Amino acid sequence: MKIIRTARSMAAWSERLRREGVTIGFVPTMGALHDGHRSLIRAARLRCDALVVSIFVNPAQFSPTEDLSAYPRPIARDRALCREEGVDVCFEPTAQAMYPGGFQTIVTVPALARRWEGEARPHHFAGVATVVTKLFGMVRPHLALFGQKDYQQAALIRQLAHDLNLGVAIQVRQTVRERDGLAMSSRNIYLSADERRIAPLLSQALRAGRQMIEGGMSDVAASEQIMRQTIEQASTIHVEYLAVCDQDSLEPLSVVMDRAVLLGAVRIGSVRLIDNLLVNMPGRKRRATH
Secondary structure, three states: OEEEOOHHHHHHHHHHHHHOOOOEEEEEEOOOOOHHHHHHHHHHHHHOOEEEEEEOOOHHHOOOOOOHHHOOOOHHHHHHHHHHOOOOEEEOOOHHHHOOOOOOOOOOOHHHHOOOHHHHOOOHHHHHHHHHHHHHHHHOOOEEEEEHHHHHHHHHHHHHHHHOOOOOEEEEEOOOEOOOOOEOOHHHHHOOHHHHHHOOHHHHHHHHHHHHHHOOOOEHHHHHHHHHHHHOOOOOEEEEEEEEEOOOOOOEOOEOOOEEEEEEEEEEOOEEEEEEEEEEOOOHHHHHOO
């Protein structure tokens, strides 16, 4: 496995392979890799001739209240996982390489970023959109893979790739979960034993809301109420939002006809967790019109 640290070397490597007709896959990460990342890497490996994984803790997506220095950086373990999975290049740019002196361009996707995570973490998505655009320009992939756990982020990246004609196909892969339903996340290591025990209530709440909708309850308020009641079994969980939204615009729905996404964010102690579930019921809209 090759380790590349500069934008110029990364672009040169990709350009050479593209001239040879090689299909390049890309999995962008902030490191602290887990089995969720592994599933993305394996899916990309099956679909592409060459595979790049980036490891870059992006300072631009951290707010002043979030501790950038505390973010885990187990680089040796991350490289070992990449080698095990047959990654061709581990791209590890520095912050100075990504944001050199005089850097001033910011990429935004205003409509998709204004609610939910965008409201809870101001400027976060501008940092995400900017760094992903830069990474696409350096890596020049044909295909990039993202996890569904960060649903709003994936929707935003799909939109910017389309709007800016970046020439990269975006694929979103299903969330990988622990046995008790907790979505895998680099943040999970910060949970204490007691916090870890109650953390699956978020996924349980989303499942309860989806079951109500799939069972025929189209009224969103009732589904959101059952989700909140499920979370409130534990008094130490603080709900930031639980919402039933349009899958594409992420605008809140009042009634679900055939498609929706259930979004949730909670705080357990100092740890903030997010998750989501899709609702897809083809044919229900047609039945509702009779």
